[in-house]
Amino acid sequence: MNKLKLGLPAGSLQNTTMDMFKKAGYNIHIGERSYYPYIDDEEIECVLMRAQEIPKYVEDGILDVGLTGKDWINETSADVIELADLHYSKRGLRPVRLVLAVPQDSPINKAEDLEGKRIATELVESTRRYLEEKGVSASVSFSWGATEVKPPLLADAISELTETGRSLKANNLRVIDTILVSTPRVIMNQASFDDAWKKKKVDNMITLLKGALLAEQKVMLKMNVHSSNLEKVVDLLPALRKPTISNLCAEEWVAVETVVDEKIVRTLVCELQEAGAEGILEFPMNKIIP
Numbered sequence: 001m002n003k004l005k006l007g008l009p010a011g012s013l014q015n016t017t018m019d020m021f022k023k024a025g026y027n028i029h030i031g032e033r034s035y036y037p038y039i040d041d042e043e044i045e046c047v048l049m050r051a052q053e054i055p056k057y058v059e060d061g062i063l064d065v066g067l068t069g070k071d072w073i074n075e076t077s078a079d080v081i082e083l084a085d086l087h088y089s090k091r092g093l094r095p096v097r098l099v100l101a102v103p104q105d106s107p108i109n110k111a112e113d114l115e116g117k118r119i120a121t122e123l124v125e126s127t128r129r130y131l132e133e134k135g136v137s138a139s140v141s142f143s144w145g146a147t148e149v150k151p152p153l154l155a156d157a158i159s160e161l162t163e164t165g166r167s168l169k170a171n172n173l174r175v176i177d178t179i180l181v182s183t184p185r186v187i188m189n190q191a192s193f194d195d196a197w198k199k200k201k202v203d204n205m206i207t208l209l210k211g212a213l214l215a216e217q218k219v220m221l222k223m224n225v226h227s228s229n230l231e232k233v234v235d236l237l238p239a240l241r242k243p244t245i246s247n248l249c250a251e252e253w254v255a256v257e258t259v260v261d262e263k264i265v266r267t268l269v270c271e272l273q274e275a276g277a278e279g280i281l282e283f284p285m286n287k288i289i290p
Contacts, residue, residue, distance in 0.1 A: 004044050004201050007058060007066030008037065009051035013184065016088055017067060023212035023286045024205070043201065055080055055187065064192035065202050071098055071161060071182035075123045081193050084186040084206045088213060094163055095183045098123055101148075101173040102157045111177050114138045114157055120150040121159035130159075130179045148173060211287035219265055220283040221272075222257040229276025230254060236271050238264075259288065 008028075009017055021028055027040040030048065037046045047063065054066035055078030065083075073080065087095065100119075102108045108117070111134045120143040121127045127140050140159075143150060147158045148171040159179060162168055168175065186206055192198045225233045230245070233256060237243050243258035256277070260268060269280055 002043055002197050002201075004198055005062070005064045006039075006044050006046050007054040007063040007068070008046055008048050009054065009067055009069075009184075010048050011050060013051060013067075013069070014048070017184075020086075020088060020209060020212050023215065024208035025287070026205075026208075052076070058187050058189050061189050061191055063189075064195075064198050065186065065188045067184055067186055069096070069182045070185055071096070071123060071126065071180060073185060073187065074180060074182075075126045077125070078187075080187040080189055082185045082187055083193075083202060084210065086184045086186065086209060086213060088184060088216075095181050096161050096163045097181050098126060098159060098161050098179040099168075099175045100157055100159055100177045100179060101151075101168050101175050103151050104172050104174050106152070106156070106174075108157060109176060111136055113176075117156035118154075119157045119159055120147050120155035122147065123159060123161070126179060127159040207289065208287065211289045214288040214290070215285035217262055218259050218285055218288060219262045220257060220259050220285055221265070221269075221280060222255065222283070223272060223277040223280040224248065225254055225256050225277050227252045227254060230256075232275040233272060233277050236268065236275055259285070 018028055018030070028037050028046065030037040035048045037048055039046050049057070051068045052072050052075070054063065054068040055073050055076045057063045058066045058080050059078040067086070073082070100111065108114060111131070114131070114136050115138065117138050119127060119138055119140045121140060122143055124140050124142050131138055131140070143158070147160050148167055150158055151173065158173070160168065161182070165175065186202065188202060223233070234243060237258050238260055243256050246255050248255055265282060269282070272280060
């Protein structure tokens with residue numbers, strides 16, 4: 001039987017990734033202290049590992065495909081093919097940024113001010129390449145964790161991944177520049193990419209994952225509308241195409257259903273009610289395949 005070896009990220013992205021796969025239709029079970037999760041697709045074999053390691057294992061052919069951040073692809077300089085950019089992170093759908101940060105009272109305000117300074121980071125190579133592009137010579141050292149507490153005693157600045165910036169602010173740090181913006185990527189090595197069966201398997205998986213991510217931001221609305229109010233109601237409805245309208249048994253009444261952005265629903269529902277919509281129902285969605 002053909003097998004696709006899939007690398008899944010452990011750590012900060014793990015729970016969000018498992019939730020996304022579940023909505024895409026894949027049930028993955030991680031046993032206690034197990035690095036080989038069960039997945040209800042007998043053609044896929046999962047391996048759970050740190051996102052930092054996945055690019056190299058994919059490059060070396062130990063894994064056919066993996067999910068990892070653009071930051072770690074960049075850091076490892078892995079020779080892999082990026083098939084999809086999936087906009088999700090450990091807290092939601094926002095990308096993470098690799099930023100330069102310094103203490104609030106530091107005289108350092110831009111990258112050029114780091115000449116001859118000390119920088120602590122987990123992403124040493126990415127930071128060094130950034131400084132080289134800026135023509136700045138500085139000491140970049142690997143940080144084993146708790147990077148935010150290194151300045152000012154152990155470092156003049158840090159290069160750190162952040163999603164919301166809250167941890168930086170809590171440690172009295174301010175951002176002076178963004179080195180790169182990172183989102184999770186689906187990657188393959190060339191040999192696996194050239195394998196028609198594996199490529200098709202991954203393409204189908206990406207379609208379902210993207211459908212699950214799109215559905216994260218959408219809901220379905222259903223409502224009943226009298227024909228005299230239909231035009232007013234339809235004018236309020238943004239939709240992927242056009243709303244679906246079907247006749248009800250009651251004369252001159254129709255059912256309207258459509259897909260809308262979840263973030264506008266709390267305002268939209270009230271506007272729809274004022275326009276004459278009744279029996280408004282809101283449904284979450286698992287997947288939307290455009």
